[in-house]
Amino acid sequence: MARxxxxxxxxxxxxxxxxERWTLLIVRELTLGPRRYGELLDALPGIGNGLLAARLKHLEQYDVVRRTRPAGAGRWGAYELGDRxxxxxxxxxxxxxxxxxLEDPPPEYTDRTAWxxxxxxxxxxxxxxxxxxxxxxxxGGEEFWLHADGERVRAEVGPAPIRPDLRLTCGRETFDSLVRGQMSVEHAVAAGELVVAGDSGAARSFxxxxxxxxxxxGGVAEA
Structure with a gap:
């Protein structure tokens, strides 16, 4: 029983x-769309099978998470964020x-592109x-997609559901430099570190x- x-x-x-510990990190993982139980377990190193099951059961009671069955999820389905x-x-x-x-984390801390x-x-x-x-x-071989519909920005793990307008391919170090403003799209493309399939102006805007x-x-987009 939760305290x-x-x-x-x-x-x-x-x-x-x-x-409780791990709870908001479970929510974090589900902001990137539905995830199978095993995917959540892999994305939260150190949580343990029993603890993850207990946290999910607790959060289901409050509609923080709910079960879903996306295409290809198998008979066990997956979890997604509920309305709450x-x-x-x-x-x-x-x-x-x-x-x-906060100050930079120690170098031994786990880091993932999804985060x-x-x-x-x-x-x-x-x-x-x-x-x-x-x-x-x-x-670096991991796939994600993002799309905005005028009201909110959506981001999920995996390939885009339809043919994307823009495809950006690079390694993790290049990606980190781009999203931290330490490298321009033009420089990354010229160096062969970024491949842009689609409009280069859209890549810069991204x-x-x-x-x-x-x-x-600062100001942020609607959820």
């Missing part, structure tokens, strides 16, 4: 649901901006909702719009 502060305070009640989970996206956005202001893509999506500026080019990212936060906060 409770046994306080009527709204913050305390929210922490009764969300304050989607409502947490602005909260995650604030945490990402706040965390970006950078999540941060880029969560902290994109308000005008990012108008970036309607369906964009496929191939970063890396101007979707960056890693610098810890100073």
């Amino acid at each position: 409770s502060y046994q306080q009527s305070c709204f913050l305390a009640r929210a922490l009764d649901v969300l304050g 989970g989607q409502a947490l996206v602005p909260v995650l956005r604030s945490f990402v901006d706040w965390g970006a202001g 950078s893509v999540t941060a880029m999506r969560l902290t994109a500026p308000a005008e990012a909702v108008s970036f309607d080019a369906l964009t496929q990212l191939d970063v 890396f101007e719009m979707f960056t890693l936060p610098d810890g100073t906060g």
